[in-house]
Amino acid sequence: MVRMTGSQILLECLQREGVSTIFGYPGGVVLPLYDTLPQFPAIQHVLVRHEQGAAHMADGYARASGEVGVCLATSGPGATNLVTGIATSFLDSTPMVAITGNVARTLLGKDGFQEADITGITQPITKHNYLVMRAENIPMAVREAFHIAKTGRPGPVHIDIPKDVFQEEAEFEWPEEINLRGYRPTTKGHSGMIRRAAEAINEAERPIIISGHGIIWGDASDELVELSEKASIPVITTFLGIGGFPETHGLSYGFLGMHGMYHANMAADEADVVIGIGMRFDDRAMGRFNDFNPDATIVHIDIDPAEIGKNLPTAIPVVGHVKRVLPELTERLERRDRSEWLGWIDRVEEEHPSLEIRETRRLIPQEIVRTLYEETNGGATLVTGVGQHQMWAGQHYFYDSPRKLVSSGGLGTMGFELPAAIGAQMGVPESEVWAICGDAGFQMTMQELAVCVDERLPVKIAIMNNGYLGMVRQWQELFYDENFVSVAVTQPDFCKLAEAYGIRALRVESKGDVLPAIQEARNYDGPILIDFHVDQDENVWPMVPAGAALSETIEMPEKELVR
């Protein structure tokens, strides 16, 4: 056995866990760790400009690559700055390990300089957290943290280490096995339940699959395609489930929810058997719970038993890993002709098209997203912020494979886009990453532009600049009598701002300039920002008003049709 310092032990453990990139920011109590970093050249440290950015980068890295993202911050304010990013990861179940330093053990609990009870703070927003009080306990904490973060329903795990534990020496021993007796995710589905699910589906006239983020994290896209093709079951996804089922597939009917496709919402409401797979029947997806398709038999397949029956009464629960459960279910499904049902949805889609881009005089964001789709052949990775532009990026780009849309769905964190895009680009260096930004959200984390320059990342930054907190403005227009309060955002000249960082910038104000700007950005090997000045009044449709049922989906009002 080798004697090492706590810092060396931590970095050795991270290396053994396969960590190649850490997004972090130094500070007092983590200085011993930073002092040790050069001894581990295989681990690249990315210096962020705000710790929130570190957490979002780790998250974006994880979502794009499928690997655990790692972020690092100092005690007190450094640690609390991670909180929004950890909560974002928690609500969307992405694997992340967040590491913080804390004050020395003798000062813990004494309100010393830069002390925060960060494990107390992160406890409800992590899957698990650790305060490691001895250097010798670091290996087990790291081993467990990575195991917990990436298995079962993934999630963020936080490790807090006091300063003197980094400096303490201990014998390094890599734990070959872990045995968490309180953590044994169920992966194999109950065969009796799978049989019952199969029976219900086989008897169904109008079954529908709602697939979620779990398909992506469970790496079960192929299994889902096989299932739906065998039994001719139409598939709609949740917002985070986008890409889990190829959107250009004949059985794909888009995504459902507050701004989902009209026909997807109607199909979910009309189905006789609703099969939720790797999703959690969230309120934004399902509308008013009490009035969600009361006649449907709900089959729910998920790895987290606590999600079963949480929001909607479930007739047939299957707890297990989608990659194991779906093939078993498929095997028991009968091939059936469901052309009548599929025809019904097709007719609704024809009569109520949600994705038509209408002719307008002014530049609208939908058109930009669609042009980007056509120009990239659907091959790019889009990383969005939160709000109108997020919904348009979900609606008007078509994702044929997982991990191509990276977005904060659960927590709805504005400012996620730029740092998460940086993380995504670093996680999958060869991918074409577009940060689709709102002009308001961009201003929350825009300091991370510096990281694009530092790391020479070819991230394309597209700001859908309407001068408003667009989604808030939309709600004030529709539900608060057009009483617009604190939604018009003054802003810097984004092009000058980008140029100040040494980033190339383009401004697009007319429709004709959209395609050339996108082409120029794609041909440019480096970070580039496009400031798209778009129509200020454009709203996102269709829409299920908050508290309404999916059956009450509203389409674009006539008065908005021409602009």
Add this chain to the structure above:
Amino acid sequence: MSSSNGTGPAQHTVVAIVEDKPGVLQRVAGLFRRRGFNIESLAVGPTEFEGLSRMTIIVDGASAPVEQVEKQLYKLIDVVKVNDLTHEDAITRELALLKVRCNNVNRHELLDVANVFRADVVDMATNSLTLQVVGDGDKINGLIQMCEPYGIRELSRTGSIAMTRGAKTTTVHESEPEAIARVHQSQGRRVEADLPFSSD
């Protein structure tokens, strides 16, 4: 789901076997607060296995479907086992200490009351008696009611603890202690007074 229709019993008795580690109580309490489950009482103590604690939690049934309580508890990494004893044939016990006002005239009468409830006199002064009573909640409530006319100077009550009747147990499986001990050693999780490995 029978437990989610809101017609379940008023109170649920949930027993959780948890890792004996700092922060576990906060995790459990935090979970209940966040999910809006009301805790009527909570009692924690050691189990027959070193390193494991037993929590008996009485949950207000109206505040939450007990199935959700159980499942959310299971999501905590430090929670090893959860049992709902609400519908089991179970023994539940609380302990209470009551300091009751009395004098030379009514002391005997009060002692008679205590006898009926099989309460022990654990302390006595010229103008008070301290009674210790063990039983389920109803019995303790009964004694309190009977003592009220004398004047209760002080009352201290533990939370309920519970155990199933008969040979059936709600603890971790009997074949597990060795495995548990082995895991403990390998994880270096001896709980020590200073600097324990902690996970809160």
